[in-house]
Structures are given as C-alpha cells and as structure tokens.
Amino acid sequence: MDVGKKIKDARVKSGxxxxxxxxxxxxxxxTISNWENEKSYPDIISVIRLSDIYSISLDELLKGDxxxxxxxEDSTDVVSSNKKLLMAIGVNxxxxxxxxxxxxxxxxxxYLMIGSVTLGILSTTALFYQVIKKF
Numbered sequence: 541m542d543v544g545k546k547i548k549d550a551r552v553k554s555g556x557x558x559x560x561x562x563x564x565x566x567x568x569x570x571t572i573s574n575w576e577n578e579k580s581y582p583d584i585i586s587v588i589r590l591s592d593i594y595s596i597s598l599d600e601l602l603k604g605d606x607x608x609x610x611x612x613e614d615s616t617d618v619v620s621s622n623k624k625l626l627m628a629i630g631v632n633x634x635x636x637x638x639x640x641x642x643x644x645x646x647x648x649x650x651y652l653m654i655g656s657v658t659l660g661i662l663s664t665t666a667l668f669y670q671v672i673k674k675f
Contacts, residue, residue: 628663
C-alpha cells in the first residue's frame with residue numbers, strides 16, 4: 541500500500557479533517573492533500589508528527605512504500621549532500637586554476653574562450669545549485 545493511502549486512511553479513521561491535521565503539524569491543508577494524493581512526500585519530522593496524531597507506528601506508516609523510503613533516505617543523507625557540495629567546489633577551483641594557467645592560449649583562440657567561459661558558467665551554476673539545495 542502506498543504511503544499516501546495510508547496517511548489518508550489513518551486520518552479518516554482518526555475522524556480528522558485535512559484542515560485539522562494541517563493545523564496540528566503547521567502545514568497547509570493543500571500540503572496534506574498533496575501527501576495523500578502522492579503529489580509530494582512529507583519530511584521525516586512531519587511523518588513523526590502524523591504518526592503521533594494518528595496513533596500509528598512509523599513502521600505501519602512507512603513500510604512497503606519504496607518511493608517514500610527512497611525520498612526519506614535521500615533527503616536525510618547529509619554525507620552524500622556534503623560530498624556533492626565539496627566536489628562542486630573542487631571542480632570550480634580546478635577550472636579556475638586551469639583558466640589562469642592557460643590564459644595565454646585561451647585568449648588567442650575564440651572557440652577555446654567560448655568553451656572555457658561556458659564550462660565556467662556551468663560549473664559555477666552547479667556549485668550554486670548545491671549550495672542552495674543545502675539550505
């Protein structure tokens with residue numbers, strides 16, 4: 541059974557409306573609807589709160605839904621997130637050093653200049669993406 545259906549069934553059994561549950565865990569009613577319709581997944585704190593509100597164990601709520609387990613695993617994997625951020629910083633530093641080192645060669649060739657600027661923009665965008673994702 542999918543986690544959205546489990547969340548909805550537990551809410552209905554508890555006799556609560558989406559509005560009441562949303563108030564209790566401090567999210568919008570639309571967020572509860574999205575979770576129940578599996579348009580999005582709750583974060584781990586919200587899952588724990590739902591478990592408390594519905595008086596249902598986390599095991600009952602989460603087991604059997606591999607997509608939800610994958611989402612929670614990815615969203616709480618700090619080590620992997622930090623590795624991606626460090627790798628993006630490293631690649632940017634390496635590209636900056638190479639750009640300075642080969643500045644004389646790159647400046648004379650228009651195609652190399654366009655390629656290196658494009659690569660620099662892409663790597664900086666990837667770095668900013670990792671930083672923003674972190675926060």
